[in-house]
Amino acid sequence: MQYYSLQNPALKVSFETAVTEGMAPDKGLYFPEQIPQLDPTFLKNLHQYTDQEIGYEVIKAFVGDEIPEPQLRKIVADTLHFPFPIQKVSRATYALELFHGPTLAFKDVGARFMAGCLGYFRRNSTKPVTVLVATSGDTGAAVASGFYNVPGVEVVILYPSKMVSTLQEKQLTTLGGNIRALEILGTFDDCQQIVKTAFLDQEIQSKRPLTSANSINVARWLPQMFYYFLAYRQMKAAHPKLVFSVPSGNFGNICAGMMAAAIGLPVSHFIAATNANDTIPRFMQTQEYKPGRAVPTLSNAMDVADPSNFVRILELYGKNFPQLAASMSSYSFNDKDTARAMERVYKEYHYMLDPHGAVGYLGLQQYLAEDPDATGVFLETAHPVKFEDTAPKAIRDEIHTPAKVMSLYGKEKSSIVLPADYQAVKKTLLQLEFQNSELSH
Numbered sequence: 453m454q455y456y457s458l459q460n461p462a463l464k465v466s467f468e469t470a471v472t473e474g475m476a477p478d479k480g481l482y483f484p485e486q487i488p489q490l491d492p493t494f495l496k497n498l499h500q501y502t503d504q505e506i507g508y509e510v511i512k513a514f515v516g517d518e519i520p521e522p523q524l525r526k527i528v529a530d531t532l533h534f535p536f537p538i539q540k541v542s543r544a545t546y547a548l549e550l551f552h553g554p555t556l557a558f559k560d561v562g563a564r565f566m567a568g569c570l571g572y573f574r575r576n577s578t579k580p581v582t583v584l585v586a587t588s589g590d591t592g593a594a595v596a597s598g599f600y601n602v603p604g605v606e607v608v609i610l611y612p613s614k615m616v617s618t619l620q621e622k623q624l625t626t627l628g629g630n631i632r633a634l635e636i637l638g639t640f641d642d643c644q645q646i647v648k649t650a651f652l653d654q655e656i657q658s659k660r661p662l663t664s665a666n667s668i669n670v671a672r673w674l675p676q677m678f679y680y681f682l683a684y685r686q687m688k689a690a691h692p693k694l695v696f697s698v699p700s701g702n703f704g705n706i707c708a709g710m711m712a713a714a715i716g717l718p719v720s721h722f723i724a725a726t727n728a729n730d731t732i733p734r735f736m737q738t739q740e741y742k743p744g745r746a747v748p749t750l751s752n753a754m755d756v757a758d759p760s761n762f763v764r765i766l767e768l769y770g771k772n773f774p775q776l777a778a779s780m781s782s783y784s785f786n787d788k789d790t791a792r793a794m795e796r797v798y799k800e801y802h803y804m805l806d807p808h809g810a811v812g813y814l815g816l817q818q819y820l821a822e823d824p825d826a827t828g829v830f831l832e833t834a835h836p837v838k839f840e841d842t843a844p845k846a847i848r849d850e851i852h853t854p855a856k857v858m859s860l861y862g863k864e865k866s867s868i869v870l871p872a873d874y875q876a877v878k879k880t881l882l883q884l885e886f887q888n889s890e891l892s893h
C-alpha cells in the first residue's frame with residue numbers, strides 16, 4: 453500500500469516510510485492511496501474469527517507485503533492481547549471498554565501496533581532510533597509501555613512536572629530499560645515545543661536519529677479500526693441499526709471507525725462527542741472551521757482545539773459535506789454535564805464512567821433522542837481510576853483500582869528534572885546512555 457501526503461497527493465511513500473517519518477516532509481498527514489474492500493463472507497462470518505484473526509484481516513491490505521504474514525500476525529497478536537468487552541449500561545446503550553490494556557487507556561492499541569511495526573523495520577539496523585515524545589499523560593504512558601524492550605528502539609518522554617496525575621507519572625517513570633523520562637519544569641506546550649525543535653536539529657538527528665510516535669502516525673491511527681469490528685462481532689445478531697459514539701479530541705479514533713466503515717463494516721451512524729473544545733460541532737453547524745484556543749476540561753485527553761485528524765475525515769468523504777453530515781453528528785458537552793452524567797449513570801445503572809466515556813455516553817443519548825430505533829455503542833476510552841483526582845466527590849470512593857495499577861504505586865520514580873530550556877534538553881539527549889542489554893543484540 454502506498455500513502456500520499458494530504459498536502460500534495462503526488463508525494464507518495466511506502467507504509468514503512470509513512471511509519472518511520474510519521475508526517476510527510478511537507479507537513480501533510482499520510483493517507484492510504486486505496487480504500488481496500490473486505491470480503492463480504494469474512495464480515496458475515498465474523499463471529500467465527502478470533503480477535504487476532506480479525507485484526508490481521510482488517511489491517512493486512514494497509515500494510516501490503518512490507519511485513520510478511522507471520523510477522524504481521526505476531527504484531528497484531530501482541531497488540532490485541534487483552535479483552536475488549538461490551539457492557540450494557542441503559543436502554544439501547546452499550547459501553548465498549550477499551551481500558552483493559554497495560555496503561556488503562558485505548559491508546560495502548562495504537563502504541564503497541566506502531567512499536568511492533570517500527571521494531572520490524574529496524575530489525576537489521578545497527579544504530580538505535582530514538583522515539584521522542586511529549587505527553588500530557590496518556591500518550592506517554594502508552595508509548596512507554598508499547599515500546600518497552602523493543603530492540604533497536606530507545607524512548608525519551610518529556611512531561612510537564614506536577615501536571616500529570618500520580619498514576620500517569622508512575623507509568624512514565626518506573627519502567628527503566630530503554631525508556632527514559634525527562635521531567636520538564638514547564639507546561640505541556642513547552643514540552644511539545646522542545647520536541648518539535650529537536651526534530652529539526654541536524655546535530656541531534658546525525659548523532660541520535662529521532663522518530664516520533666504521535667497520534668497522526670498511520671501505524672497508531674489504523675489499528676484503531678479493530679475496536680469497531682470487535683464491537684460489531686459482539687453486537688451483531690440482535691442490533692441491525694448500529695451507531696457508534698466516540699469521545700473525540702484529535703479525532704484519530706473516530707476517523708479509524710469511519711475507515712472501518714469505508715472498508716465494509718456496516719455502521720449506520722457516527723457521533724463525534726466533544727467536551728467544551730467544540731471546533732467540530734460548530735463546523736457541522738456552520739461549515740466554517742474556526743479552531744480558537746484549547747480550554748482545559750475534566751476530559752483532558754480531549755482538550756484539543758485544532759484536531760489534526762479531521763482532514764483525514766474530510767478526505768474520506770471526498771470533501772462532500774452533505775455526505776459527511778449524513779454519516780456523522782457532533783455534539784459538545786461542558787464539565788457540568790459530564791460530572792452530572794458520571795454521578796447519574798453510577799446511581800441509576802451502577803456503571804462507573806470516566807470523564808471521556810461520559811462525554812461519549814452523553815453524545816449517544818442526544819443522538820438516540822433523535823433516532824430512537826438505533827442501538828448505540830459508546831467507547832469507554834480510559835479506566836475511571838486514571839482520572840480519580842477529578843471525579844465527582846459523590847462517586848470518587850467507589851472507583852475500583854485494578855491490581856496491576858496497585859503495584860505501580862510502590863515503584864520508585866526515576867526521571868531527569870530539567871528546565872523548560874531547549875539547550876538543556878539537547879545536552880541531555882546527546883549524552884543519554886541506555887543500559888539495556890536487550891538493545892545490544
Ligand SMILES: *Cc1c(COP(=O)(O)O)cnc(C)c1O
Pocket residue numbers: 557558559590591667699700701702703704705706753754808833834
Ligand atoms: C486520546 C484520548 C481520547 C481522544 O481520542 P482522539 O483519537 O484524539 O480523538 C479520548 N479519551 C481518552 C481517554 C484519550 O486518552
